Amino acid sequence: xxxxxxxxxxxxxxxxLTLSAKADLSLVGTAPFTSNNSPASNLDLLGxxxxxxxxxxxxxxxxxxxxxxxxxxxxxxSFIVIHFGxxxxxxxxxxxxxxxxxxxxxxxxxxxxxxxxxxxxxISSAREFCxxxxxxxxxxxxxxxxxxxxxxLGLVRRYLKR
Numbered sequence: 021x022x023x024x025x026x027x028x029x030x031x032x033x034x035x036x037l038t039l040s041a042k043a044d045l046s047l048v049g050t051a052p053f054t055s056n057n058s059p060a061s062n063l064d065l066l067g068x069x070x071x072x073x074x075x076x077x078x079x080x081x082x083x084x085x086x087x088x089x090x091x092x093x094x095x096x097x098s099f100i101v102i103h104f105g106x107x108x109x110x111x112x113x114x115x116x117x118x119x120x121x122x123x124x125x126x127x128x129x130x131x132x133x134x135x136x137x138x139x140x141x142x143i144s145s146a147r148e149f150c151x152x153x154x155x156x157x158x159x160x161x162x163x164x165x166x167x168x169x170x171x172x173l174g175l176v177r178r179y180l181k182r
Contacts, residue, residue: 097120
């Protein structure tokens with residue numbers, strides 16, 4: 021009975037720790053549509069908000085014309101530039117919304133319609149730009165997580181022997 025109680029507690033903690041966190045996008049800024057909607061112009065636009073030295077295009081979603089939210093796979097820490105139209109898709113223009121992927125997410129849901137004053141129509145395109153560097157956690161964090169896990173296993177083993 022005592023063993024099953026501990027195993028049930030361990031299973032509950034394991035399930036609780038493995039649940040996925042919600043996808044997080046942080047709005048960096050908005051801008052009106054100016055000339056063209058190319059990856060190069062989107063990178064220049066992103067450069068008005070953050071330092072884009074060494075950034076690369078790591079995701080390109082064009083001609084979307086979506087009427088519902090769009091879930092895409094992304095790199096953690098990347099920036100997404102989304103172009104929204106003015107309205108029904110018949111006129112040129114609209115605006116951009118720039119988001120940063122936060123909390124280590126790798127799958128995010130892009131909004132179907134713009135929320136800024138420049139473009140409230142449907143999503144036209146989304147481009148993901150990745151900053152330079154690796155996406156692997158630093159060795160200190162990895163070592164700390166491994167040490168914590170081993171310590172937890174040692175404590176569980178100690179209490180199960182009683």
